[in-house]
Amino acid sequence: KAGVTQTPRYLIKTRGQQVTLSCSPISGHRSVSWYQQTPGQGLQFLFEYFSETQRNKGNFPGRFSGRQFSNSRSEMNVSTLELGDSALYLCASSLDSQNEKLFFGSGTQLSVL
Amino acid sequence: SQQGEEDPQALSIQEGENATMNCSYKTSINNLQWYRQNSGRGLVHLILIRSNEREKHSGRLRVTLDTSKKSSSLLITASRAADTASYFCATDARGNKLVFGAGTILRVKS
DSSP: OOOOEEOSSSSEEOOOOOOOOEEOOOOOOOEEEEEEEEEETEEEEEEEEEETEEEOOOSSSTTTTEOOOTSSSSEEESSSSGGGGGGGEEEEEEETTTOOOOEOOEEEEEHHH | OOOOEOOOEEEEEETTTTTTEEEEEEEEOOEEEEEEOOSSSEEEEEEETTTTEEEEETTTEEEETTTTTTTEEEEEOOGGGOOOOOEEEEEOOOOEEEEEEEEEEEEEOO
């Protein structure tokens, strides 16, 4: 079984631009969660989708949004990028909504200049 | 804010020694999980312990949970250089979302 795939692996953007990150979960997994990881704040929960519905949302501004498609693939979008959005964005999938075992992708390293 | 907080922040040991890291959390939980992250990569699930369990083993890993103290510990026995990584505890908050602690950086010297 293929693992969780995140694209792109690296991304460089400038302030004010927007970005879309993609995540393909493990086949059969219906839950996808997104996390932002920075050296200062650690792993911060962004949101979780299950069967195309957002189940949980973290404390991030409305510039951060996401969605899940019928095939469970997920995208997250960040609009009006700020320097502080530079981070490793991690996607994780799990079989069901219990989240008792998350499988993580390798992440997208976003640099905002 | 983070639910779990690991201690110590960093740990450096010799190969063959045991490594112990601790996690404290704030609210009641259904389960607690431990994950490992190699530099700049995704996290890998290590072990899950439920709130009604006190100890669990998996290979060289031993996890304990004390719900009265809201704390957990992860013990890695006979450590190897390949165990060098960051280790995170994660607790399930309301709605089953997982909240991660700040992590312990483990360095195993050969």
